[in-house]
Amino acid sequence: QKEVEQNSGPLSVPEGAIASLNCTYSDRGSQSFFWYRQYSGKSPELIMFIYSNGDKEDGRFTAQLNKASQYVSLLIRDSQPSDSATYLCAAHITDQAGTALIFGKGTTLSVSS
Amino acid sequence: GAVVSQHPSWVICKSGTSVKIECRSLDFQATTMFWYRQFPKQSLMLMATSNEGSKATYEQGVEKDKFLINHASLTLSTLTVTSAHPEDSSFYICSARASHSSNQPQHFGDGTRLSIL
Numbered sequence: 001q002k003e004v005e006q007n008s009g010p011l012s013v014p015e016g017a018i019a020s021l022n023c024t025y026s027d028r029g030s031q032s033f034f035w036y037r038q039y040s041g042k043s044p045e046l047i048m049f050i051y052s053n054g055d056k057e058d059g060r061f062t063a064q065l066n067k068a069s070q071y072v073s074l075l076i077r078d079s080q081p082s083d084s085a086t087y088l089c090a091a092h093i094t095d096q097a098g099t100a101l102i103f104g105k106g107t108t109l110s111v112s113s
Numbered sequence: 114g115a116v117v118s119q120h121p122s123w124v125i126c127k128s129g130t131s132v133k134i135e136c137r138s139l140d141f142q143a144t145t146m147f148w149y150r151q152f153p154k155q156s157l158m159l160m161a162t163s164n165e166g167s168k169a170t171y172e173q174g175v176e177k178d179k180f181l182i183n184h185a186s187l188t189l190s191t192l193t194v195t196s197a198h199p200e201d202s203s204f205y206i207c208s209a210r211a212s213h214s215s216n217q218p219q220h221f222g223d224g225t226r227l228s229i230l
Contacts, residue, residue: 034218034219036221041226042223042224043119043206043221043222043223043224044157044206044221045221046218046219046220046221049218088156088157100147100159100162101147101159101208101219102159103156103157103159104156105155105156106156
């Protein structure tokens, strides 16, 4: 069973702090990884994707990938109340249909003002 | 760019009714579309993968005769929930990808909240 694991949280940080979200995956063959943000009752929206080991930065967001440890993380700097949402980590897997995204259960982030 | 439109956004209907949900890629051609289902406080569960012009491939445990998927063009996929029952009530979300490459992200529609009475 190919899985993506996340701590469900909630993760609570004060406004302006760094929020660190973590994710592990079981399929060593996964090559690309995605972070989505989902507000309650809404569909996910893409924040970042990464497929090379190391860090990838985009504005206040930094994704980190360590394939040897099968670990992906998302750092949010200068957290804002509007960042409060559920963050979904996803990994591409290959099955009989081709490639598809497998999602973790999500980490709920709460940023207090 | 990369806008995916899903319709309807909310459906309430009686048990036994069949419901069709449409997923359209508005500004790109989607070679592959995906259908997910999400129950409250749960993660997205992949139901099926649909490549344009071919039959959808369903995940284990998903009944293909109950959840009919048609991907007749590069911009439209439909999911029909046949003879829906209360246990089918869920949030159904489609996503689309512009190429077969796994490095390309999927873009999600706004979802359809299905309530079966």
